[in-house]
Amino acid sequence: MPAEVAPEPKLSWFERLRRGLARSSSSLSDSIGGIFTKRKLDDDTLQDLEDVLIQADLGLETAMRVTDALASGHYGKDVPGEEVRAIMSAEIEKVLAPVAKPLELDLSHKPHVILVVGVNGTGKTTTIGKLAAKLTAGGLKVMLAAGDTFRAAAIEQLHIWGERTGSPVVSSKLGADAAGLAYDAWEKAKEAGSDVLIIDTAGRLQNKAELMDELAKIVRVLGKHDPEAPHTVLQTLDATTGQNALNQVEIFKNVAGVNGLVMTKLDGTARGGILVAISARHKLPIYFIGVGEGIDDLEPFAAKDFARAIAGVA
Structure with missing residues (x-):
């Protein structure tokens, strides 16, 4: 045997x-x-x-x-x-x-809207899935919105995360108006009594004016439902991009009001130090960091742990 x-x-x-x-x-x-x-x-x-x-x-x-x-x-x-x-x-x-701050949700006015933004390939949809898993595990009722209407794969991926986490997904046909979808998703989340609505967005390069204008429109449209929405604007950053990430934060902050960061792909790079430079310059809360593809590879950011790990202190 x-x-x-x-x-x-x-x-x-x-x-x-x-x-x-x-x-x-x-x-x-x-x-x-x-x-x-x-x-x-x-x-x-x-x-x-x-x-x-x-x-x-x-x-x-x-x-x-x-x-x-x-x-x-x-x-x-x-x-x-x-x-x-x-x-x-x-x-x-x-x-x-x-x-290094925890993500705090104001549930006095449901749904708490989290808009997830960033350039192409920074792991937005995967981050949303992992975040939904954390929130539902904590007993919250989560709804997801497939606001990346350009990519069929992103819509499909979000539906898979919805099934895995028991979170309903609002989606539309490919090429639909993303701001309109966000507006409808808020109404559906309100109707369903959802605690949190997480909205995915298309990856956009910070130098493409029309795509950045569309992002600003999503923010404006959500504000018609709730002047405080989106309550959290999370930007995902790919650690492998190094210095480019500094400029990305600046531009997305100005256009979409980014008020929190998630750093992904720290496990695939020698450029993890960029997180320190971003913190020193922008002083935005870093809510989570990711070091892998698994559902539990997104964790709240802890300053001491990160500092010890990057400095090579046991």
């Missing part, structure tokens, strides 16, 4: 995050190790470190924070790599702590 293969033990979220950010952290660790081998901390070392941190997409502000903290009390001394990483982790955590 063949021996049974024991299932792999389920990893903790921090361990999954650490593995997901391994490319980002190992790249940083290697560079830091190269700088601090047999060198005392002087101006050249600090400049080299600042350059490495900027190349890792952490941003100038955070790079300067780390080098300033390191210079204070360590200048002219030998500094072990572990100590550099510990200081880096602490400074990154200070940048991230103010934006």
Whole structure:
């Protein structure tokens, strides 16, 4: 009789995050190790470190924070790599702590409308499905709206998530007016007594004026039902895009009133540091991060865990 293969033990979220950010952290660790081998901390070392941190997409502000903290009390001394990483982790955590906030839903005026926006390929529809799973598991009544009327695959994908999470889906024919669909979805959610309505939107490049105008129209139309809607405008960001993400946030914030972020695909890149640069510049809440395709691979953002994982601190 063949021996049974024991299932792999389920990893903790921090361990999954650490593995997901391994490319980002190992790249940083290697560079830091190269700088601090047999060198005392002087101006050249600090400049080299600042350059490495900027190349890792952490941003100038955070790079300067780390080098300033390191210079204070360590200048002219030998500094072990572990100590550099510990200081880096602490400074990154200070940048991230103010934006690591839970997603709060105001259910005094149902439905709480969540509009999900972003450029093509950032994982909007998958994020919506995972978010619906979290909310329904918490006992909330969720309705989904397939506002990406350009792609049959997106509509189909949302219906699959609807079935998986027990959430009804409002959809229309391919090419239908997305703002009209959002308007109808709000009425259906109100009628059904839904706690939350999550609206998908077509991926749009931030430099396509007509698509950005359509997004602004969706926001205006929802406001006719409820002046506060959409209550949450979540932008999904693909970690692999690096510096482009900074501009994407700026433009979507201006057009759609983005007030929260979700960072996806952190497990496939060495550019996870961009989340730190975005936090330093835009100071928008980061509600969730994703490190995989599984339904439980979207988790609330925790500043300390992320800082430790990217700095390579166990």
